[in-house]
Amino acid sequence: MLLKGVSRKPLLWLAAALCMAFAGLGHAAGSPASVEHARIRWLPGDLPLAGYFDLTNTGPRPLTLTGASSTVFGDVMMHRTVHRGGETGMVPVHDMQVRPGQTLHFTPDGYHLMLMGRTRMLAKGDAVPIRLTFSGGRSMDVMFAVRGADMQ
């Protein structure tokens, strides 16, 4: 019994270490994903904002992006802008699988994070933390740069 308990501990530590590595992955060497160009287009007042980024799966297994959250916004949703013969609207997006080596692009006039309910004032030049969540209970914290309304 005792031996079993002891033998499990290194596994738990290993699992914890892996989780921490994954949670903090960012651009660390050997991490299973990296995010670049994380940015938010600022708009005045309490208007909903859009967040954009490029997520690359640098690991050996498929990743499934399931959502995002932030302490700076009451509600964060994954959306896609769709054009249907001249009419434009948004549809919610749920699970997005990213194959090993693939980059998922959240770009203007396409996939975006819809950020609603600011919990504090934001200005151009600010950095905002957003947590991307993946299937399996994993997550990744990313700093998004707040850009001007006329950001391309």
Add this chain to the structure above:
Amino acid sequence: MSLRNPVARTRIFLAAAFCSCAALLSGCGQDKTWDLDNITGIVSPLAFSLTDDAGRHVTAETYRGKIVMLYFGYTHCPDVCPTTLATLSQALSKLGAAADKVRILFVTVDPQRDTPPRLKRYAEAFGPEFIELRTDDPALRQLAKRYRVTYSLGKPDAHGNYEATHSSAVFIFDDKGKARLMAESSSSAAAIAHDVQQLIGGA
């Protein structure tokens, strides 16, 4: 269904116009080439009666002498509306001092939430050439119909938030208020700047 939207309809008109005029094109004497869709003679001239973001009553005459870009959107639109306005802003930057000859008129399809103070702050975020305009139904419906623009407001969620679908076209009028070109959210700033420069030059 697709025929009910302005872009598809305009494209069909354009195709028909192209076919019927193809034989005459060589004799037109116009050597200007346009990067955007040419809507000359297809879309109605600029005409409206609206309230601007300073609460003033304005009409097409208010902007006579300016190249006008007309867009229908709403400020709670997080992606395509500001993306389109940002592209227009970049196009104006490419024009340099000539940007003062252009006005971008953003007509809200969500007048209930888009009050003049909100519209004013929104316009200021993009630049001095941007003017936000509003009116209520039925005038808004009539204006949209004039430009074959469709829009609809979604159902509010638990927080009272709602989204809208709307036409993504940007109609460009010359300094006499004649409809000339149409851009879309996917049009490049370079293409828009190129064509607007030609309009400023009297093309």
